[in-house]
Amino acid sequence: MEHHPGRPSLPVIPAPSPFAERRRAFRRSEDLAVHEERALLARVLDVLAGSGDAATQVAEILALVARVVGARRAAIVTDRPSRRVLVGAAPGEEPGDARELAAWLDARAARPAAVRAAASPAEVSIVRTRRGPVKGAAPEAPRGALVDRFLRLDVPGAEIQLGLELASPDDGVAAAARLPASTLRHLLAALAAATGRAADEVERAQLRARERERERFVAMVAHELRTPLAGLGGYLDLLAGGALDDPEIGREFVERGRGIVERTTALVGDLLEMSRIEAGSLRLEIETSSLAEICERALAPLSPLAAGRGIRLVTDLPPRIRTARADRRRVEQIVTNLVANACKFSPEGGLVELHARVDGPAALIIVRDDGPGIERADWERVFRPFTRLDGHERVPGTGLGLPISRDLARAMGGDVAVASVPGSGSSFIVGLPAVADVPRPVVAAAIGAAANAEEVELEERAIVRALRAGVRAGSPSRAPQRAEGLPRPARTQEIGAA
Numbered sequence: 029m030e031h032h033p034g035r036p037s038l039p040v041i042p043a044p045s046p047f048a049e050r051r052r053a054f055r056r057s058e059d060l061a062v063h064e065e066r067a068l069l070a071r072v073l074d075v076l077a078g079s080g081d082a083a084t085q086v087a088e089i090l091a092l093v094a095r096v097v098g099a100r101r102a103a104i105v106t107d108r109p110s111r112r113v114l115v116g117a118a119p120g121e122e123p124g125d126a127r128e129l130a131a132w133l134d135a136r137a138a139r140p141a142a143v144r145a146a147a148s149p150a151e152v153s154i155v156r157t158r159r160g161p162v163k164g165a166a167p168e169a170p171r172g173a174l175v176d177r178f179l180r181l182d183v184p185g186a187e188i189q190l191g192l193e194l195a196s197p198d199d200g201v202a203a204a205a206r207l208p209a210s211t212l213r214h215l216l217a218a219l220a221a222a223t224g225r226a227a228d229e230v231e232r233a234q235l236r237a238r239e240r241e242r243e244r245f246v247a248m249v250a251h252e253l254r255t256p257l258a259g260l261g262g263y264l265d266l267l268a269g270g271a272l273d274d275p276e277i278g279r280e281f282v283e284r285g286r287g288i289v290e291r292t293t294a295l296v297g298d299l300l301e302m303s304r305i306e307a308g309s310l311r312l313e314i315e316t317s318s319l320a321e322i323c324e325r326a327l328a329p330l331s332p333l334a335a336g337r338g339i340r341l342v343t344d345l346p347p348r349i350r351t352a353r354a355d356r357r358r359v360e361q362i363v364t365n366l367v368a369n370a371c372k373f374s375p376e377g378g379l380v381e382l383h384a385r386v387d388g389p390a391a392l393i394i395v396r397d398d399g400p401g402i403e404r405a406d407w408e409r410v411f412r413p414f415t416r417l418d419g420h421e422r423v424p425g426t427g428l429g430l431p432i433s434r435d436l437a438r439a440m441g442g443d444v445a446v447a448s449v450p451g452s453g454s455s456f457i458v459g460l461p462a463v464a465d466v467p468r469p470v471v472a473a474a475i476g477a478a479a480n481a482e483e484v485e486l487e488e489r490a491i492v493r494a495l496r497a498g499v500r501a502g503s504p505s506r507a508p509q510r511a512e513g514l515p516r517p518a519r520t521q522e523i524g525a526a
Contacts, residue, residue: 046074065211068096072218082226087155089219090116097203099179099192103129104219105137106188111150114223115191119156125193126154132178133191148467179203181212188216188223253292260288295428302413302428305435312440317356319384319391320345326363327382333368338377341367345384352391353461354440359393362436362444365429366395366456373399373454389466390442390474393458394482401450401486410446433458441468445475447482452490455482 075088090102103115113130134150179200182189263285304310370380374397383394414427434444442460459475
């Protein structure tokens with residue numbers, strides 16, 4: 029336990045020795061029932077007082093409950109802070125059966141019908157014990173109707189409910205009898221304590237991670253600001269030392285100083301944007317906006333950047349009636365960031381594509397380039413502030429465009445993902461709700477499917493490039509035939525000229 033100055037330190041009370049069964053016979057069935065209840069609660073308290081993290085303790089309590097009632101496994105469902113099902117499993121056990129119980133309990137748990145109809149499926153967490161299946165555990169259940177194989181037990185007024193996977197459809201009555209209402213209430217209280225502790229552990233871990241991230245972020249901001257300011261100070265010193273006597277040199281130093289000021293101003297603006305996002309003070313005007321109009325407005329100021337490097341900007345946009353439910357200005361900002369990055373990382377004379385479409389309840393915007401690509405291990409790193417991958421040090425920018433884009437998309441109920449193949453290019457996929465009240469998992473599923481398709485597309489392009497390179501190097505003449513067999517790209521519109 030951590031000791032804080034000014035606070036009294038609490039004593040450390042060691043756990044007692046584990047409960048041991050000593051009594052072998054009982055004169056009355058009532059005495060046996062009372063003893064079994066006390067023994068069960070004693071074992072639960074042993075688990076809570078033992079070592080191990082809170083999630084493991086939850087798993088061991090669920091395994092203990094399953095063993096006592098003769099079930100294969102147990103699960104609980106709760107609505108706080110969000111709907112979640114915790115289901116127990118042994119180490120190395122396949123998760124299929126555990127997920128079946130979790131889905132059944134989520135669908136059958138007591139709650140208003142209107143709430144059940146409107147809610148998305150609960151998040152499932154499979155918690156595993158430190159040991160294998162307990163001795164005497166129930167055998168595998170026969171594959172019958174789910175309703176016959178599963179059983180739900182609840183206590184009126186309790187905020188969590190217990191589900192069991194029975195060894196046999198005929199065991200329901202016996203299992204319920206082994207957990208009377210009083211015993212079940214005590215078990216739910218113990219599980220509530222263990223899950224509360226688990227939530228506290230997760231929160232503390234997140235706070236520690238955020239504190240480390242904050243320290244790293246502050247150090248990076250100080251470095252990013254100190255470097256340009258030192259350069260600006262150097263130019264000012266030169267000007268004060270007489271460089272103004274030569275008009276050409278003075279004008280050059282002034283222009284360089286102005287460029288430093290502009291880049292520093294952009295950095296400060298990005299930092300303020302991130303600060304507003306993290307503080308939750310970002311104002312969003314959610315409305316229905318045309319995907320085509322958003323993309324066209326975002327591309328307008330980028331044409332000079334692309335033309336200066338000979339980049340072809342190719343678009344494939346849907347009809348104007350296809351919409352996204354988001355803040356139009358913020359989506360334009362996201363698209364601008366992604367297309368600008370694509371132009372910076374594509375080779376001179378390269379190709380940058382902007383595609384947009386509506387996929388069911390999700391609106392997708394895809395920015396694809398033919399740059400050097402990103403290794404899979406770095407896919408998440410590129411969304412960290414100030415991240416510079418190997419070989420990208422000379423590319424101008426603050427390193428905040430991608431983190432801001434992802435945070436903005438998530439604030440609007442969407443997300444940004446990346447798919448990349450080294451040597452072939454990268455695709456950044458923006459997913460947003462196409463209509464109101466689209467659950468995040470639905471948008472996430474559409475983004476995942478689009479990311480998988482983009483990776484396949486980039487791999488095919490890498491193959492075509494390799495085949496063409498082989499033809500130019502004098503490879504067999506059958507190589508072009510394989511390239512011609514690939515599907516033709518859809519008709520697109522080009523903006524700008526190489």
